[in-house]
Amino acid sequence: MTKSEIKKYREILEARQAELIAVIKNREGITIEKSPDALDEVQNAAERELAIRNLDRESNLLRNVRAALRRVEDGSFGVCVHCDEDISPKRVAAVPWTPYCIACQEAADRHEFESETGESIDELLANVV
Numbered sequence: 542m543t544k545s546e547i548k549k550y551r552e553i554l555e556a557r558q559a560e561l562i563a564v565i566k567n568r569e570g571i572t573i574e575k576s577p578d579a580l581d582e583v584q585n586a587a588e589r590e591l592a593i594r595n596l597d598r599e600s601n602l603l604r605n606v607r608a609a610l611r612r613v614e615d616g617s618f619g620v621c622v623h624c625d626e627d628i629s630p631k632r633v634a635a636v637p638w639t640p641y642c643i644a645c646q647e648a649a650d651r652h653e654f655e656s657e658t659g660e661s662i663d664e665l666l667a668n669v670v
């Protein structure tokens with residue numbers, strides 16, 4: 542990968558990281574909302590559940606984006622973290638934060654190996670400020 546390509550991906554990743562942090566911080570308010578009204582309580586419970594599911598997805602994505610930025614720093618961006626092969630340029634363009642080449646991603650999806658556990662959501666938010 543050329544320097545200008547890496548620079549472009551760093552910018553994409555940094556923008557994505559900022560966006561995710563804003564969304565996640567915003568969502569913290571929703572998850573603790575309480576209401577004395579029973580009907581509202583049901584509604585809130587459903588909203589909370591949805592918010593928690595979204596938060597889970599967003600924090601996983603943020604974890605991947607941050608790990609990709611670290612790989613930009615250490616020069617291993619674009620290389621699969623599992624098999625050390627280059628990730629196809631098309632795949633990197635579509636999913637710049639992916640840690641895996643397609644073969645390893647499929648294996649990870651089938652839980653054939655343990656993927657990185659990474660930081661908790663609190664660590665994620667604490668580290669970016």
Ligand SMILES: [Zn+2]
Nearest residue numbers: 621624642645
């Ligand atoms: Zn691989």
